[in-house]
Amino acid sequence: IAGITQAPTSQILAAGRRMTLRCTQDMRHNAMYWYRQDLGLGLRLIHYSNTAGTTGKGEVPDGYSVSRANTDDFPLTLASAVPSQTSVYFCASSETGAEETQYFGPGTRLLVL
Amino acid sequence: GQNIDQPTEMTATEGAIVQINCTYQTSGFNGLFWYQQHAGEAPTFLSYNVLDGLEEKGRFSSFLSRSKGYSYLLLKELQMKDSASYLCAALDSNYQLIWGAGTKLIIKP
Numbered sequence: 001i002a003g004i005t006q007a008p009t010s011q012i013l014a015a016g017r018r019m020t021l022r023c024t025q026d027m028r029h030n031a032m033y034w035y036r037q038d039l040g041l042g043l044r045l046i047h048y049s050n051t052a053g054t055t056g057k058g059e060v061p062d063g064y065s066v067s068r069a070n071t072d073d074f075p076l077t078l079a080s081a082v083p084s085q086t087s088v089y090f091c092a093s094s095e096t097g098a099e100e101t102q103y104f105g106p107g108t109r110l111l112v113l
Numbered sequence: 114g115q116n117i118d119q120p121t122e123m124t125a126t127e128g129a130i131v132q133i134n135c136t137y138q139t140s141g142f143n144g145l146f147w148y149q150q151h152a153g154e155a156p157t158f159l160s161y162n163v164l165d166g167l168e169e170k171g172r173f174s175s176f177l178s179r180s181k182g183y184s185y186l187l188l189k190e191l192q193m194k195d196s197a198s199y200l201c202a203a204l205d206s207n208y209q210l211i212w213g214a215g216t217k218l219i220i221k222p
Contacts, residue, residue: 042117042200042212043156058209090155098208099143104155 003027004105006091012111013081021076021108023091031094032074033102034058034066036087043090049074050097081112115139117213119201124219125191133186133199133216141206147175147186148200150215156200159186188218196220 004025013019025032030051035043045058049068063085065077074093078085088109092102116138125131137145144163148156162168162177162184174187186199198215205211 040214042214043202043210044212045209098210099204101146101158101161102156102210104157106155 006105010109029093135201137203143204
């Protein structure tokens with residue numbers, strides 16, 4: 001089934017640990033995004049990529065890094081996790097840019113203790 | 114600053130009609146999206162408006178007034194499965210989406 005997959009589904013992480021959230025899409029979309037969603041707040045863009053080999057910073061990039069080595073994969077890395085990074089993380093993709101429909105993965109629920 | 118305002122929560126009755134409002138203030142404007150998000154799930158696309166007016170899609174319609182910075186989502190013939198959060202998002206001049214916090218819609222029988 002075409003779409004976006006994310007792994008892990010959920011994770012409990014000790015503060016200070018490094019963690020990579022995985023995201024893979026099979027729709028051959030050029031643009032990909034990472035969001036965090038916190039209670040009472042809208043989705044906030046962490047990083048994005050308009051095409052393989054390029055990335056950009058969103059609204060809340062500090063403490064996170066991304067890479068886009070190929071079209072399908074867009075991993076998000078927390079170099080040294082802090083409790084404020086406890087959130088639900090969604091990966092999304094669109095054909096070419098944000099002016100088009102974004103398709104979301106099922107999310108990763110992360111708890112940093 | 115950029116801002117999206119929508120009500121936190123609304124309650125409606127099965128079979129009725131409900132209108133969810135959204136006002137936006139962004140640096141430039143390139144369109145407005147509505148997404149539906151069921152509890153514990155990912156957002157899914159409902160509608161996109163870039164021109165003024167009403168766009169109808171089955172039981173759901175979306176309206177945009179660019180001069181007023183205002184949009185609404187109209188849901189008709191409400192069903193229990195419509196219980197969800199409805200997210201409004203505006204596309205700014207840099208083609209980045211600014212998201213509202215969402216409106217939680219509770220449908221009662």
